Amino acid sequence: MSIVHGIETNAIQIDSTFCFLYEQWKEHFPPGYLLKDALVDQPFEEDACHCHFVFVQDNNLSADPQLVLKYQWFVEERALSSFSAIPDATGEVYWPKHEDIGKFLKVECTPIMGEIKYPPVFAISSRVSPGNGIPKVVNLEVQGELVEGNVIKGYAEIAWCGGTPGKGVASWLRRRWNSSPTVIAGAEDEEYRLTLDDIDSSLVFMYTPVTEEGAKGEPQYKYTDFVKAAPPSVSNVRIIGDVVEGNIVKGAGNYFGGKEGPSKFEWLRENKNTG
CATH class of the missing domain: 2.60.40.2700 (Immunoglobulin-like)
Structure with a gap:
């Protein structure tokens, strides 16, 4: 487990930092949950940077209702200084901007159970690296x-x-x-x-x-x-040919809806006197 990810320090110091922070946090976790992981990916300019906060259920305790996690991202030039909140950066993913290059990112994760909001935990990234220009x-x-x-x-x-x-x-x-x-x-x-x-x-x-x-x-x-075929339909129904006694006329229309099968043609006669 690591709380501070990628800062210029060795593994022993990272473990020490985690243990120190975990001891401060553990009494304030939601009942029935333990914190398994808290870290931030290596951030690059204009690339998706994910945070990873993993709360797991303690089998010995009840864990209802369901846990909800809320996020807030921060940025600052120095890892140990006071971070500034990034407006509207409230999801699991943040896309570092060009002006973030060389700065550290911090993300706070606030667990919420029902109507109770618990104290946040956090993770700090390494410095934001320039993008490679390849989309x-x-x-x-x-x-x-x-x-x-x-x-x-x-x-x-x-x-x-x-x-x-x-x-x-x-x-x-x-x-x-x-x-x-x-x-x-x-x-x-x-x-x-x-x-x-x-x-x-x-x-x-x-x-x-x-x-x-x-x-x-x-x-x-x-x-x-x-892909499915559309229901059969016909448009632009018309009669082709001169409607004169003795002539042959033909019915036509534009079929649509899959491959046409044995379509039915029907002719009717209307008497202008009797209807």
Whole structure:
């Protein structure tokens, strides 16, 4: 277990720091819980920095209601000075800014059980390092109903790592059952309209982040579930041909909804005198 992570000190000092802080904290933990870990990842400019606070249940004690953890991040140039709160940095993840380079991060974790708020525990990071300028995809999602005719859209969350945000490269691939994905010609935008060819296939959204400086990150992929056919429908129903005695006329319409089967045609006659 480590409370102070990455500060320039040896393992013995880190263990001593943890033991010292743990002894101060342990009497104030929520009933039924023990603190297993409290640390912060090595922070890099414009990259996701996670904190890790792990409370575990003591089997000998009741641990109801459920424990909730609240977070607040701080920043300061020196690890042992008074830290300044970072506005709106209240989640498990913080993205260090360019101005944070060379500074330390601190995150406080406040356990809450029911309506009772317990004293916070904390962890301090090493200094924020400059980003390497190579972007990377942190999260990739595809939104939209997977039904023929609908538009789906891929969303990429990018860590720019010190580079200037640019326009990434998007593409869509189609993967049929037990086969390798194949590129869909012309599908090179975040949005894609599902077609007849996509039915019973899984779509693959591929995204490569690119900075304005031209640095490319590693491409990432997101697979969808299988695409379903739309319910059968017809539009633009019309009669083709001159409606004159002796002529042949033809009924036509635009079918939509999977592959057309034995569609039913029905002709009716309306007498202009009797209706």
